[in-house]
Amino acid sequence: MSIYDTLNKEQKQAVMTTSGPLLLLAGAGSGKTRVLTHRIAYLIDQMGVNPWNILAITFTNKAAGEMRERVDQLVGFGADQIWVSTFHSACMRILRRYIDRLGFDSGFTIYDTDDQKTVIKGICKRLNIDTKIYREKALLGAISSAKDSLTDVREYEIGAAGDSSKAVYAKVYREYQETLQKNNALDFDDIIVKTVELFKNCPDVLDQYQERFRYIMVDEYQDTNTAQFELVRLLAEKYRNLCVVGDDDQSIYRFRGANIRNILEFEQYFPEALVIKLEQNYRSTQSILDAANAVISNNVGRKDKALWTDRGAGSRIHLRQFDNAYEEAEFIAGDVARRVKKEGAQYRDCAVLYRTNAQARLLEERMILEGIPYNVVGGTNFYARMEVKDILAYLKTIDNGRDEVALRRIVNIPKRGIGAATLDKLEDYAQLHEISLYDAMREADDIMGMGKAAAKIRPFVHLIEGYRKRLRELTVAELISAVVSEIDYGRYLQDYDDESCEDRIENVDELITKAVSYQDTHEEPSLTEFLEEVALVAEIDNVDGSDDRVLLLTLHSAKGLEFPNVYLAGMEDGLFPSYMTIVSDDPEDVEEERRLAYVGITRAMNELTLTYAKMRMIRGETQYNPISRFVREIPAALMDNTLPQGRRPDSLLPDRDTVFGLRPKAVLRPKTTAKADRPFIAREIGSLNRLAGISKGMPDRAPEDPEYGEGERVTHVKYGEGTVTKLEKEPRDYKVTVNFDKYGQKIMYASFAKLKRV
């Protein structure tokens, strides 16, 4: 009896195929992590591969940590030699060693989205670019997707030739890269891109890593972007022992540059690749899988596969409608409480999934009210909070004097009377003498025209210099404590906002706690490394599964997790799929949302509950959205409640004042913000309903007689041909039961099924 006997046939094949390229199409819940960990064990124990030669890449630190733990359990010896890491931290390790070859200093810092925005703002100001026309977000987005697809500044400029608008983007891209280089900083995308650049420019470095990583495994392969693919391709080029594991149906990061072609075209890059499909699901009941399969089958251009299980049908999927989001939250909280009290469930067995982070608030409030322990994943990243960023900016300034973004952030926090005018003078001086802004501050006394300002700068420089000198004798935690007390940051927070100051001080303390735990878990702790780790944590990394709490999280963060009880909240067209994707002219956008729905459904092991509200407040506006098309794509027979048969929007229109107890000021205020590109909500309802296949005013009319009868052959767009076994007239529509040749029996409503007689 060996550890490999518990694997099924395909899993075993995947584990034992150790050489050459391997594409593992692993459906949700098909045990891919098991395969990966067993494969690593097999490589070491059975094939005699040196653990040192193995690289396993995941997307989140959490996934990396879990994999490492499981490998440790399977492999007797040398497991710590394996690189199990995320794309970003693997690249960081390489860059810290070799980035000097690209003209950066190895003490570079990492810019998060906030920092990037600051840089872009500065550039726009400097170049007199109107941010009304060229939005910072759009500029950043363009730069990011250029990088994701490995388009450098030069190439971008060539592509922009002759297009004045694109030329602005190109100019900003160039300035942005130059600023980052000047600040000795990289953004998230650069971490990958610069590593690729390094490998391409320095064959000796590439060769060294190729020799080291003779066996490479990539998890969540469907989420890789072009740059990440190129990185992996380069590393694997020599020995070609590359195993990628992914599921095209779970590709949900296209907006972030994930290139689904990486999976669909893997066999073109590696013609000798073996492809293995894992379709047996060990997680969910058949009903849940049927629902997931039915929904995802509406997407085109996917690798064909269907999940199955030997677990049995299980209970039906619960579908619940509510008047508003408050009642929805009330139900979910109540249902969780009921399951815990009556069915012996634990809180941690339950998770509430939603499309947007904003939905968490109401759910959270309700959980508090009912006294249910919960945890919200995501929202504002801990390290993105103002008070935490302030402290980190101090640390960054001490660590890397060239990081101007950090310096500018804290130079006047707390108030030192160093304002824009002073900084402008310093900047001029710095530019003239080709030194950094911080170095200019050090020489402030010698700068003409500095006047009284020099006296204000002196203590600040003194403070930073003092900590630089003491850097070696202080731990990171001690350093933070010292800085916080020296600048009297607590007082600053109190003056800033008395209300929130307690929470903020708590967060600063939390940061110190994290610094202590960093200190305890690392062999050679350093400030640089601490800042790096802190920059690369994702919210999901902090989820502790051993806490007995209900988890509240977005569908995106839920990927890779599983729960006995799952609630999918806010199943409404306009929210999920989001309004943006519905009106998009690219049908791929809705398909991505559908994959998200697939991910959500397949998180559930035993019970799946879908909820939606007729009315919901979104950005201070009340919206009336129809039920999500994804719910309609689930066969009715799988659910415990019937779908609404369409409704007339006008019968539902505003009674919000009575519902929310609001004074009618919101209604009376003239709608001055209505613009051509953002139509009235009332009009949106109409169009959304039309998109969902509901036509206004039709529900109560007698249904049209279908062109087919019982026993006749019909054809369906998705299911193909079948025989009508039952035809029942209902007040609003005909209910048709069809036995499809390929998909078996389905019950559907005539007006939605659009069946054609053969």
Add this chain to the structure above:
DNA sequence: TTTTACTTCGTTTTT
């Protein structure tokens, strides 16, 4: 230079 009062704007998802 800093504080305040007011307007404007937007929302998907995040390593």
Add this chain to the structure above:
DNA sequence: CGAAGTAAAA
């Protein structure tokens, strides 16, 4: 609704 930006005032 809330964050963030802008203009005016102190």
